[in-house]
Amino acid sequence: MNSVVPNPAAAVAGTDSPPQNWRIAALDALRERDPVAKVEAVRALDALVKAQGAQSDERWNPGQRIEAPADLPGRPERPELVEPRLLQRRSMSTPQGRVVLLHALAHIEFNAINLALDAVWRFADMPEAFYADWLTVAAEEAYHFSLLRMRLADYGHVYGDFPAHNGLWEMCERTRDDVLARMALVPRVLEARGLDASPPIRARLKQAGDDESAAILDVILHDEVGHVRIGNHWFRYLCEARGLDPHAAWLALAGQYDAPKMRGPFNFEARRSAGFDETELETLAAQDAEAQAAAEARKRPGGARQ
Numbered sequence: 178m179n180s181v182v183p184n185p186a187a188a189v190a191g192t193d194s195p196p197q198n199w200r201i202a203a204l205d206a207l208r209e210r211d212p213v214a215k216v217e218a219v220r221a222l223d224a225l226v227k228a229q230g231a232q233s234d235e236r237w238n239p240g241q242r243i244e245a246p247a248d249l250p251g252r253p254e255r256p257e258l259v260e261p262r263l264l265q266r267r268s269m270s271t272p273q274g275r276v277v278l279l280h281a282l283a284h285i286e287f288n289a290i291n292l293a294l295d296a297v298w299r300f301a302d303m304p305e306a307f308y309a310d311w312l313t314v315a316a317e318e319a320y321h322f323s324l325l326r327m328r329l330a331d332y333g334h335v336y337g338d339f340p341a342h343n344g345l346w347e348m349c350e351r352t353r354d355d356v357l358a359r360m361a362l363v364p365r366v367l368e369a370r371g372l373d374a375s376p377p378i379r380a381r382l383k384q385a386g387d388d389e390s391a392a393i394l395d396v397i398l399h400d401e402v403g404h405v406r407i408g409n410h411w412f413r414y415l416c417e418a419r420g421l422d423p424h425a426a427w428l429a430l431a432g433q434y435d436a437p438k439m440r441g442p443f444n445f446e447a448r449r450s451a452g453f454d455e456t457e458l459e460t461l462a463a464q465d466a467e468a469q470a471a472a473e474a475r476k477r478p479g480g481a482r483q
């Protein structure tokens with residue numbers, strides 16, 4: 178087992194010699210602050226790894242523990258990060274409202290690049306396929322970010338023009354010491370929420386006549402099913418390796434790490450395609466029914482208030 182401090186000068190793209198240590202290269206991409214350069218670094222590394230063919234390659238260095246640098250994640254000066262309650266919500270029927278939404282989605286995708294890269298470099302002793310999977314996810318997130326960035330440009334805006342919140346990276350930090358917690362709570366909770374959120378947002382964009390933005394949502398939903406499936410796969414792999422029951426382990430981790438409450442409506446079809454099993458879907462349906470019944474009860478005259 179060896180330990181290294183990454184070299185900040187090492188770059189993925191634009192150098193003569195390709196990186197020999199792919200997890201360090203992922204960390205360098207994570208540290209990159211400029212969004213366009215980050216996207217390029219991820220694309221270059223993904224292309225390099227895919228060109229080499231084999232998922233099982235010693236250049237992942239699974240046995241290597243890499244020291245965390247202090248400057249994570251690399252992100253631009255803007256957007257300004259604020260409390261979620263301070264973010265504006267606007268109707269999607271106006272161009273300004275759609276820009277705010279597209280910017281929020283771009284911010285999610287920018288964070289998603291960082292989250293996937295973090296899974297690549299941070300966790301030692303995983304199979305090479307784990308690193309290859311999360312680099313593929315990072316490359317798809319980079320593509321999603323690029324699509325939204327271009328769409329924002331159509332509206333005369335750039336990423337950074339509106340404030341954003343830091344909730345996604347905070348969950349990444351909270352789960353930095355345990356790959357099982359990371360798999361349980363980032364892909365299976367945060368990314369899975371995207372599966373539920375996409376169809377209604379897409380429908381409202383369509384209704385507003387913004388077919389191009391709606392088409393981007395189609396691409397994202399398609400790919401996100403794959404990301405959640407990858408998360409489910411590795412979550413179950415780790416549960417098996419540790420002799421844990423996946424359902425009990427998930428409930429325990431959700432409590433321990435204060436996972437956001439799951440609220441419907443749920444996209445059961447997408448969640449099923451993403452590898453959630455029937456027991457997990459039934460649990461979600463029961464939680465949703467309970468929440469709806471409580472909401473109905475509150476609406477009735479004299480209903481309980483919480």
Ligand SMILES: [Fe+2]
Pocket residue numbers: 286289317318321397401
């Ligand atoms: Fe994405």
Ligand SMILES: [Fe+2]
Pocket residue numbers: 289314318368400401404
């Ligand atoms: Fe994703």
